[in-house]
Amino acid sequence: MNEHDSERMKGMLESLGYTETAEQQDAGLILFNTCSIREKADSRFISYLQLAASYKRRDPEIVIGVGGCWAQSVKEDVFRRFPFVDVAFGPGQVHKLAEFLTSESLTAQGFFEFEGFTGHLPEKRARSFQSWVQISVGCNMKCSYCIVPSTRGRQVDRPLDELVAEVRAQVAEGVREVTLLGQNVNAYGREMRAGAGRGSFAQLLHELDAIDGLDRIRYTSPHPQDMKEDVVLAHAELDSVCPHMHLPLQSGSSRILKAMRRTYNRERFLDRVALIREHNPDIALTTDVIVGFPGETEEDFAETLEVCEAVGFDGAFTFIYSPRRETEAAELVADFVGHEVSVERMDRLVEVIQRRAGEQARRFVGRTLDVLVEGSSRTDAARLRGRIGHGKVVNFSGLAEPGEIVPVAITSATSQTLAGEMSLLARALT
Numbered sequence: 412m413n414e415h416d417s418e419r420m421k422g423m424l425e426s427l428g429y430t431e432t433a434e435q436q437d438a439g440l441i442l443f444n445t446c447s448i449r450e451k452a453d454s455r456f457i458s459y460l461q462l463a464a465s466y467k468r469r470d471p472e473i474v475i476g477v478g479g480c481w482a483q484s485v486k487e488d489v490f491r492r493f494p495f496v497d498v499a500f501g502p503g504q505v506h507k508l509a510e511f512l513t514s515e516s517l518t519a520q521g522f523f524e525f526e527g528f529t530g531h532l533p534e535k536r537a538r539s540f541q542s543w544v545q546i547s548v549g550c551n552m553k554c555s556y557c558i559v560p561s562t563r564g565r566q567v568d569r570p571l572d573e574l575v576a577e578v579r580a581q582v583a584e585g586v587r588e589v590t591l592l593g594q595n596v597n598a599y600g601r602e603m604r605a606g607a608g609r610g611s612f613a614q615l616l617h618e619l620d621a622i623d624g625l626d627r628i629r630y631t632s633p634h635p636q637d638m639k640e641d642v643v644l645a646h647a648e649l650d651s652v653c654p655h656m657h658l659p660l661q662s663g664s665s666r667i668l669k670a671m672r673r674t675y676n677r678e679r680f681l682d683r684v685a686l687i688r689e690h691n692p693d694i695a696l697t698t699d700v701i702v703g704f705p706g707e708t709e710e711d712f713a714e715t716l717e718v719c720e721a722v723g724f725d726g727a728f729t730f731i732y733s734p735r736r737e738t739e740a741a742e743l744v745a746d747f748v749g750h751e752v753s754v755e756r757m758d759r760l761v762e763v764i765q766r767r768a769g770e771q772a773r774r775f776v777g778r779t780l781d782v783l784v785e786g787s788s789r790t791d792a793a794r795l796r797g798r799i800g801h802g803k804v805v806n807f808s809g810l811a812e813p814g815e816i817v818p819v820a821i822t823s824a825t826s827q828t829l830a831g832e833m834s835l836l837a838r839a840l841t
């Protein structure tokens with residue numbers, strides 16, 4: 412979501428005539444898009460901000476802007492703590508940046524209202540054949556560890572017909588793969604008023620699948636509470652919906668899930684996995700897990716390990732709990748888990764995740780799978796890099812351009828990546 416916000420900031424700046432400088436010091440405008448999901452993101456950002464301040468001491472004409480969730484969470488305080496900042500805005504106020512930059516007087520200003528979706532900004536896509544589409548902003552859940560509801564506001568969904576028209580236009584420009592973005596994508600449509608433009612998430616998948624020339628549909632993230640048969644079946648029935656689902660677990664302990672206010676328990680999560688796999692036996696499942704949530708005991712953590720063993724995820728993002736401003740869990744100071752204990756649990760979790768992901772990845776070896784080429788391999792420029800529908804990265808030998816979808820025979824697998832060779836015979840037949 413944050414990266415997509417950056418694309419929209421870049422697109423908007425380009426439309427105002429700005430271009431990127433090769434060297435930071437040469438910039439007339441230094442703009443930060445910030446994340447606040449965990450403390451580490453905050454502290455790293457502050458050190459970059461100090462660097463920008465040092466450039467500005469040399470050249471006071473430099474404009475410094477701070478957008479995104481960190482800005483939203485401190486609001487006007489940013490100007491008190493960092494007086495050299497000229498403009499600050501929350502994730503819902505990206506469009507106000509243009510207003511500020513084109514105004515006559517550049518006196519420091521902050522924009523922190525929640526206005527619902529303020530999209531329709533030009534975006535500068537990193538790759539011309541892949542796009543992100545924000546289907547909703549905000550989140551109505553109240554996960555006790557999470558800062559997002561306070562930085563992005565209540566959930567507001569964009570009308571279905573508008574989304575379909577946007578994706579159709581992108582496909583006409585050459586987009587082959589779209590990733591639908593929202594904090595809780597499968598709650599899409601639930602709170603929309605009846606009338607034109609209303610629809611469920613499954614309906615949205617159906618309508619997008621019908622667009623000619625769109626090869627791949629991805630989305631992130633769905634919530635286990637809202638994972639129903641209609642979306643599960645969409646994976647089985649619709650060709651362009653990728654065989655990959657990122658379904659955040661957070662914890663395998665029902666007691667901790669309750670304290671997290673995740674609104675499902677361990678059994679319900681496992682039951683969702685069973686339903687998904689019943690209809691999509693080959694689907695890749697990835698997840699998010701938090702270790703060291705306040706009050707997490709060794710027994711709770713053992714349950715998380717058990718669920719990860721049992722499911723056998725194809726990959727996971729793993730996080731040590733980080734107390735966030737004004738969240739319910741941050742108040743539970745007496746129950747905080749020590750850093751050393753969290754780090755030790757993280758090591759054990761990563762071992763299970765990687766081992767199971769490695770085992771799962773072996774199912775791809777020997778198969779020939781379609782790969783959307785993204786560019787050259789990061790470790791060997793003579794090879795290519797792309798992704799299979801399951802979301803796994805493949806490094807392979809062959810000749811193809813970024814944006815092409817080519818058949819690749821998978822020859823080996825690790826927990827993270829696959830390796831293969833482009834199948835010229837299969838290509839000749841397609």
Ligand code: SAH
Pocket residue numbers: 448449556557558559593594595632633634659661699700701730731732733734735
């Ligand atoms: N809306 C998405 C997640 C957005 S945040 C969802 O509910 O799935 C991405 C991930 O960051 C979360 O899934 C969670 O695992 C992690 N996260 C969020 N807040 C955190 C915190 N305070 N400490 C550690 N991890 C956190």
Ligand code: SF4
Pocket residue numbers: 550551552553554557558559560594595634
């Ligand atoms: Fe945060 Fe929970 Fe909303 Fe995800 S669903 S953004 S974790 S409050």
